[in-house]
Amino acid sequence: MFTTRRYQHCAACGERVEYRMPSDDNRERAVCTVCQQIHYENPTNVVGTLPLADDGRVLLCRRAIEPRRGFWTLPAGFMELGETVAEGALRETQEEAGARVELQGLLSMINVVRAGQVHLFYRARLLDLDFAPGPESLEVALFHFSEIPWDDLAFKTVRATLEHQRAGRPELLITDV
Structure with missing residues (x-):
């Protein structure tokens, strides 16, 4: 609680x-x-993307900030007032990974009750391979699902979202962690 x-x-x-x-x-x-x-006092929304290259690789960011500095994550962050969930996800992807993406629908909605948060991730298509780490990322890289550093993922919500995509499930993942 x-x-x-x-x-x-x-x-x-x-x-x-x-x-x-x-x-x-x-x-x-x-x-x-x-x-x-x-x-x-209401929950805070964390919004982001699961960016996919045309060959199926996923773009991950290595965190340059706490919590979980040095661990890998999807580009995501706190939604700002005055923006939609989609706008926030696009902004965070640009800020953290320098990546341009096209949103392809909401992939996961995960309640993190103990932290007072809701995490929302969109499936997204990378528009090009021109990306670079922003100030909150040490590095960004593309991974085939078999190459993802599963033991070095920053958050349970990121793992759940990646596993849902890897399983090829088309429906929206709604769960709690």
Whole structure:
């Protein structure tokens, strides 16, 4: 169960908040002790792609940042306000891998309840092989599925998404990790 409480002070007036259940709600919320503003804590979306070259190889990034620095991942990151899931996935792929892709449909939606996140990955076609690591990647490389460094993958969500693609399943993967 996700239990981290993010709010200590009200974003509206700066006073202290306390966690309690508002009368019209069914769970504890951060409620300002002065202005009574309710602050909702909701999951964060992580969006990305599983970029595939025309020969079936997948593009992976070796992380240059924590968590899991030095481990391999799909290009992905936190969705920003003002963008769609698809726009975020395209942006993250460009930022982390310098890759241009065409989205080919949502591949996986994975709930990471303990971290308060939902990870969404699109299947994507690499438009060319002109890519390079961005500031959050040490390197980027293409791998046949038999060559993927499975023991050095950064996250369970990446493994689940790669395994789903490797199995050739056309349906959307919806699961929890």
